[in-house]
Amino acid sequence: MDQLDDILHRDIDPTETREWIESLSAVINHDGTERAHYLLEKMVDSTRRAGGYLPFDPTTEYVNTIAPANEAKMPGDAAMEWRIRTLIRWNAMAMVVRANRKPGELGGHIASFASSATLYDVGFNHFWRAPSAEHPGDLVLHQGHSSPGIYARSFMEGRISEEQLDLFRMEVAGHGRGLSSYPHPWLMPDYWQVPTVSMGLGPIQAIYQAQFWKYLEHRGLMPETDRKIWCFLGDGETDEPESLGAISLAGREGLDNLIFVVNCNLQRLDGPVRGNGKIIQELEGVFRGAGWNTIKVIWGSYWDPLLARDTTGMLRRLMMETVDGEYQACKAFGGKYTREHFFNKYPETAQLVVNLSDDDIWRLNRGGHDPHKVYAAYHQAVNTKGMPTVILAKTVKGYGMGAAGESQNPTHQQKKLDADAVKYFRDRFNIPIADDKLADVPYYHPGKDSPEVQYMLERRRALGGALPQRRRKADTQLKAPELSAFEQITKGTGEREISTTMALVRGMNLLLRDKQLGERVVPIVADEARTFGMEGMFRQIGIYAPFGQKYRPQDADQLLYYREDRRGQVLQEGISEAGGMGAWMAAATSYSISNVPMLPFFIYYSMFGFQRIGDMCWAAGDMRARGFLIGGTAGRTTLNGEGLQHEDGHSHLMAGAIPNVKSYDPTFSYEVAVILQDGTRRMMQEQQDIYYYLTVMNENYPHPDMPAGCEEGIIKGMYLLRDGGVSTNGKGKTKAKAPCVQLLGSGTILREVIAAADLLEKDFGVHADIWSCPSFSELRRDGFDTERWNRLHPEAEQRVPYVTGLLQDRAGPAIAATDYVREFADQIRAFMPDGKRYTVLGTDGFGRSDTRAHLRDFFEVDRYWIAHAALASLAKDGLVNAKDVARAIKEYKLDPDKPNPLTV
Numbered sequence: 001m002d003q004l005d006d007i008l009h010r011d012i013d014p015t016e017t018r019e020w021i022e023s024l025s026a027v028i029n030h031d032g033t034e035r036a037h038y039l040l041e042k043m044v045d046s047t048r049r050a051g052g053y054l055p056f057d058p059t060t061e062y063v064n065t066i067a068p069a070n071e072a073k074m075p076g077d078a079a080m081e082w083r084i085r086t087l088i089r090w091n092a093m094a095m096v097v098r099a100n101r102k103p104g105e106l107g108g109h110i111a112s113f114a115s116s117a118t119l120y121d122v123g124f125n126h127f128w129r130a131p132s133a134e135h136p137g138d139l140v141l142h143q144g145h146s147s148p149g150i151y152a153r154s155f156m157e158g159r160i161s162e163e164q165l166d167l168f169r170m171e172v173a174g175h176g177r178g179l180s181s182y183p184h185p186w187l188m189p190d191y192w193q194v195p196t197v198s199m200g201l202g203p204i205q206a207i208y209q210a211q212f213w214k215y216l217e218h219r220g221l222m223p224e225t226d227r228k229i230w231c232f233l234g235d236g237e238t239d240e241p242e243s244l245g246a247i248s249l250a251g252r253e254g255l256d257n258l259i260f261v262v263n264c265n266l267q268r269l270d271g272p273v274r275g276n277g278k279i280i281q282e283l284e285g286v287f288r289g290a291g292w293n294t295i296k297v298i299w300g301s302y303w304d305p306l307l308a309r310d311t312t313g314m315l316r317r318l319m320m321e322t323v324d325g326e327y328q329a330c331k332a333f334g335g336k337y338t339r340e341h342f343f344n345k346y347p348e349t350a351q352l353v354v355n356l357s358d359d360d361i362w363r364l365n366r367g368g369h370d371p372h373k374v375y376a377a378y379h380q381a382v383n384t385k386g387m388p389t390v391i392l393a394k395t396v397k398g399y400g401m402g403a404a405g406e407s408q409n410p411t412h413q414q415k416k417l418d419a420d421a422v423k424y425f426r427d428r429f430n431i432p433i434a435d436d437k438l439a440d441v442p443y444y445h446p447g448k449d450s451p452e453v454q455y456m457l458e459r460r461r462a463l464g465g466a467l468p469q470r471r472r473k474a475d476t477q478l479k480a481p482e483l484s485a486f487e488q489i490t491k492g493t494g495e496r497e498i499s500t501t502m503a504l505v506r507g508m509n510l511l512l513r514d515k516q517l518g519e520r521v522v523p524i525v526a527d528e529a530r531t532f533g534m535e536g537m538f539r540q541i542g543i544y545a546p547f548g549q550k551y552r553p554q555d556a557d558q559l560l561y562y563r564e565d566r567r568g569q570v571l572q573e574g575i576s577e578a579g580g581m582g583a584w585m586a587a588a589t590s591y592s593i594s595n596v597p598m599l600p601f602f603i604y605y606s607m608f609g610f611q612r613i614g615d616m617c618w619a620a621g622d623m624r625a626r627g628f629l630i631g632g633t634a635g636r637t638t639l640n641g642e643g644l645q646h647e648d649g650h651s652h653l654m655a656g657a658i659p660n661v662k663s664y665d666p667t668f669s670y671e672v673a674v675i676l677q678d679g680t681r682r683m684m685q686e687q688q689d690i691y692y693y694l695t696v697m698n699e700n701y702p703h704p705d706m707p708a709g710c711e712e713g714i715i716k717g718m719y720l721l722r723d724g725g726v727s728t729n730g731k732g733k734t735k736a737k738a739p740c741v742q743l744l745g746s747g748t749i750l751r752e753v754i755a756a757a758d759l760l761e762k763d764f765g766v767h768a769d770i771w772s773c774p775s776f777s778e779l780r781r782d783g784f785d786t787e788r789w790n791r792l793h794p795e796a797e798q799r800v801p802y803v804t805g806l807l808q809d810r811a812g813p814a815i816a817a818t819d820y821v822r823e824f825a826d827q828i829r830a831f832m833p834d835g836k837r838y839t840v841l842g843t844d845g846f847g848r849s850d851t852r853a854h855l856r857d858f859f860e861v862d863r864y865w866i867a868h869a870a871l872a873s874l875a876k877d878g879l880v881n882a883k884d885v886a887r888a889i890k891e892y893k894l895d896p897d898k899p900n901p902l903t904v
């Protein structure tokens with residue numbers, strides 16, 4: 001590498017070099033840059049053919065991509081915008097400092113927005129359109145911890161009051177008027193659109209939002225416009241795999257509706273991002289390689305004359321050689337230091353600044369702080385066709401904070417400025433607040449009639465209105481089909497065996513045939529459509545391919561061939577669950593972001609959902625996504641051969657932790673139908689901000705007809721599937737003489753429960769009621785809610801939790817078994833009627849590959865283990881003898897010395 005560097009940077013014949021450059025300039029002047037490019041490519045090719053080794057170099061010089069002569073000129077009043085920006089800077093700082101002078105450790109960030117204020121300002125003043133009658137609006141994803149700057153602008157615009165600024169991070173005390181720490185649509189549903197603060201989730205979402213917009217346009221569901229998605233991210237944030245992991249998709253699909261702005265302040269939380277390298281160069285290489293238009297905004301206008309005078313190329317060389325750690329030090333230590341440690345490295349560069357004072361050197365600004373440079377970059381970005389754009393803007397972390405934080409390693413967490421630091425800030429930005437008022441760090445508002453505010457408002461009016469703003473509901477309300485439309489899956493299958501996955505896919509197909517909803521259904525897969533029997537959709541509705549199908553598919557002669565289409569409806573995201581989830585989130589929030597409600601289904605291996613992309617699932621709840629997540633091949637023993645990494649036994653616990661997720665583990669096809677219908681009604685028709693998680697399985701078995709009147713129980717999470725005739729009239733007394741049990745189950749293990757009931761009856765004369773429990777999680781929510789209400793209303797008539805109500809007149813202990821860990825079914829323990837013993841079986845432990853029968857024996861959830869657990873429970877209640885339990889162990893060949901599956 002060093003040798004190569006040497007060859008590239010050593011000039012053995014500067015005269016010859018100059019001649020070549022001059023020839024090239026002549027070509028550019030005469031025939032334009034494209035001709036020059038063509039000639040260069042030819043020359044590179046000839047050199048290669050002559051045997052020359054020309055390594056791929058994805059980076060360009062460490063200077064601005066747009067030469068000064070090619071910069072679009074910023075319209076408007078730059079001095080006025082500077083003034084507005086200083087006031088926003090001040091108020092953003094003040095809200096954090098004031099919050100942290102109160103008791104309560106509220107936190108907040110100053111340094112991040114300080115570095116990106118200009119990047120936001122230019123966008124707000126000149127580029128970002130709000131939704132209006134004329135335009136559907138752009139989407140801006142803000143860096144989460146820059147939120148104070150966004151609030152400060154809204155304050156200036158009169159959208160947020162001073163009282164609210166003082167309620168920053170005080171959302172409980174604020175009673176709905178508080179300002180959330182970061183962008184959270186859940187907490188500020190009229191304001192924030194996309195949660196971004198979990199690093200990496202902003203960028204990946206932006207990419208899939210952009211893809212989804214093209215999808216909507218190509219499918220004719222949204223008119224083609226010049227709408228853009230602007231995603232702001234930190235340079236440190238690019239280390240997250242989610243930030244860069246999907247950029248090649250954006251390049252491949254030519255997402256020219258997408259603009260990334262990477263705020264390259266060279267620092268993250270602990271220290272420099274690439275102290276020993278240059279993050280901007282690294283990112284340039286990565287993005288260019290992925291097919292992005294890459295615009296570096298490194299140097300501000302004050303550098304232009306210096307660069308123009310750099311005839312020896314030594315300044316450029318110095319710029320390239322200097323690492324980020326050193327650049328950071330220059331901004332931390334000032335002009336004198338910069339002269340000594342930077343410019344004085346070479347006589348040629350020292351000479352360039354000989355006439356500049358140290359203060360002048362200090363004022364040599366970075367590109368991201370120069371609105372003119374930023375404007376030129378944005379202008380080029382919005383006019384770029386056929387590819388996404390990334391703007392790599394070099395900034396200073398803690399810009400304007402002086403000794404309190406500017407370019408200091410710990411600046412990220414600086415939130416308690418002392419009197420000197422506040423005074424410095426005021427002086428630095430000329431804020432008209434008198435010395436004797438400074439102690440309180442008061443907000444500054446110039447008045448709604450002031451030229452500053454009038455200017456801001458005029459700019460926003462011209463761009464369609466205020467931002468950020470979020471739409472709560474789509475204008476179109478889509479009607480869900482009645483349950484009768486799902487007759488194909490509410491009717492039993494007779495002898496025929498199918499899986500719940502097949503039932504689900506049939507249900508989706510029924511929705512696809514719905515006149516109004518059909519085109520709104522978005523099936524999303526991450527290279528597993530065949531796994532779930534969805535390949536029929538390839539042909540039927542096509543796979544979305546932005547450029548159509550340019551080849552004859554291998555299986556073209558088959559009925560269900562692999563059909564790609566510009567108007568295709570299936571989103572095939574390849575092997576990327578994060579991608580599938582990103583696409584799902586885009587579709588699931590389309591009602592809000594584009595006023596186009598869609599009904600997405602993302603179907604994936606359940607193990608690779610909430611566990612692998614759980615933070616996106618959480619963000620989806622925050623952003624009020626609406627749609628179905630389908631955990632396929634679910635169940636630790638039902639997915640059998642795939643083993644430890646595939647067999648899911650805990651996704652329901654994770655789903656249940658997200659407040660607005662409704663999760664279900666159905667057993668029978670009619671249960672799937674009821675959940676699908678109810679979910680569609682609630683999300684599409686009533687526009688409730690909830691989403692669904694369903695596990696479906698790949699075990700085939702016959703499905704019965706839907707029993708009358710079970711719908712409500714399915715939705716609430718539990719209903720009586722088979723009445724064993726053991727209900728009591730009085731409390732705790734059974735009419736039947738024989739011992740009785742209550743058996744509960746969900747998913748495929750419910751079938752083992754049913755078989756266990758038969759064994760108990762046949763072998764031990766024990767009667768059983770059988771309960772199907774499609775949602776232990778919903779039961780738990782109801783139970784705790786009721787319990788809480790009762791506690792708070794001690795004198796009112798006490799309410800009965802749903803589970804309690806169902807079981808209180810039923811005799812015998814309760815036993816539950818599922819294909820998930822014990823905690824899953826254990827969630828309802830607190831709501832067992834008084835005195836009712838509750839035993840839970842589950843699949844705690846690492847999965848492994850084997851047959852279903854072996855696995856269910858191993859995890860102790862098959863019919864024999866369930867029957868045995870029922871007998872053991874009855875014995876504890878004194879309703880059978882220990883001998884009966886021992887007989888079960890013997891007859892069912894259960895090994896008492898078998899190790900606990902949790903431990904092996």
Ligand SMILES: Cc1ncc(C[n+]2csc(CCOP(=O)(O)OP(=O)(O)O)c2C)c(N)n1
Nearest residue numbers: 112197198199234235236237263267268269
């Ligand atoms: C997934 C995740 N990990 C860690 C954090 C904590 N965190 C918040 S901001 C930050 C540093 C951000 O640095 P950078 O992306 O460079 O942004 P800057 O503030 O410098 O603009 C960290 C580590 C987080 N928010 N999300």
Ligand SMILES: [Mg+2]
Nearest residue numbers: 234235236267
């Ligand atoms: Mg940073």
